[in-house]
Amino acid sequence: MQIFWIKLDKLKYETFLNVLLKLDKQKIVFTPNPEILLKTKTDKEFKELLKNANFLTPDWIGLYVAFQILNNNHWRIINIFLLPYFFFNLFFRRKFLYSKYGDRICGSDLTKDIVLASEENWIKITIIDLYNPTDLKKVESQKVFPSLLKKTFPKLDFDYFIYEDSKKEDIINKISSSKSKILFSTLGMKKQEQSIVEIMQSCNNIKLWLGIWSSFDYFIWFQKRAPKLIRTIWLEWLYRLLTWPRKIDRMKRLYNAIFVFVWEVFREK
Numbered sequence: 001m002q003i004f005w006i007k008l009d010k011l012k013y014e015t016f017l018n019v020l021l022k023l024d025k026q027k028i029v030f031t032p033n034p035e036i037l038l039k040t041k042t043d044k045e046f047k048e049l050l051k052n053a054n055f056l057t058p059d060w061i062g063l064y065v066a067f068q069i070l071n072n073n074h075w076r077i078i079n080i081f082l083l084p085y086f087f088f089n090l091f092f093r094r095k096f097l098y099s100k101y102g103d104r105i106c107g108s109d110l111t112k113d114i115v116l117a118s119e120e121n122w123i124k125i126t127i128i129d130l131y132n133p134t135d136l137k138k139v140e141s142q143k144v145f146p147s148l149l150k151k152t153f154p155k156l157d158f159d160y161f162i163y164e165d166s167k168k169e170d171i172i173n174k175i176s177s178s179k180s181k182i183l184f185s186t187l188g189m190k191k192q193e194q195s196i197v198e199i200m201q202s203c204n205n206i207k208l209w210l211g212i213w214s215s216f217d218y219f220i221w222f223q224k225r226a227p228k229l230i231r232t233i234w235l236e237w238l239y240r241l242l243t244w245p246r247k248i249d250r251m252k253r254l255y256n257a258i259f260v261f262v263w264e265v266f267r268e269k
Helices: 013-021 034-040 044-050 062-070 076-081 083-092 094-101 107-121 136-152 165-176 191-200 215-219 228-232 236-243 247-268
Strands: 027-030 125-130 158-163 182-185 208-211
Touching: 013 027, 013 107, 027 191, 034 044, 034 062, 034 247, 044 191, 062 083, 062 094, 062 247, 076 083, 076 247, 083 094, 107 125, 107 182, 107 208, 107 215, 125 136, 125 191, 136 158, 136 215, 158 165, 165 191, 182 191, 191 208
Parallel strands: 027 208, 125 158, 125 182, 182 208
Antiparallel strands: none
């Protein structure tokens, strides 16, 4: 299914995970959400970056509203009246949506499963994190990140780099000479995709590349993830709004991810 001319893959989670863990050849995985897709409408460079991926996986529930809007032949006005039905399907007919459009591939879940498999099979991974000295809380978390990750995954073999332009060449050399097979970039929207495309040219040892935003923050409790029940009923976004700091910024992001995104999908339709 294409949204804003970006084709998202229809996948079954377990099959997809098994394909990634073969590590037989280089594969890139990006996990678009409404924010990412909206940005591609005005940022052609970012849109081209996404096309480097072998897999573009749907990573937000709102995408399944877009799929339903785009996958019918009704006029725009009729689709507007069908919105309550589309949201009903979202919460009460999830199996139907998954069978029709593929499973939702949550970046945090995918990250955890790949890390667990890496730990079990002694596969070394590399993590690159964003250098941002103005984010003092993030800087403090980065100081303890390796020890906390090791505490959560005691048998995991990994390298951890704070990625900044002045040290980029040195970091790339260290990655290319390591035994790592998997690389996670957590630099945030566009930067992480850009970093993967750049590093990939020099690191043939890395077979799996993933842009996964802040997924590792959940493992070291830098961010607290919603309880499993909340995630199961697709209300993690509400939990984040109620519990995370900077609620104004979170509300703006939700507004864009729901209202602006759905409106732009209607316009495309």
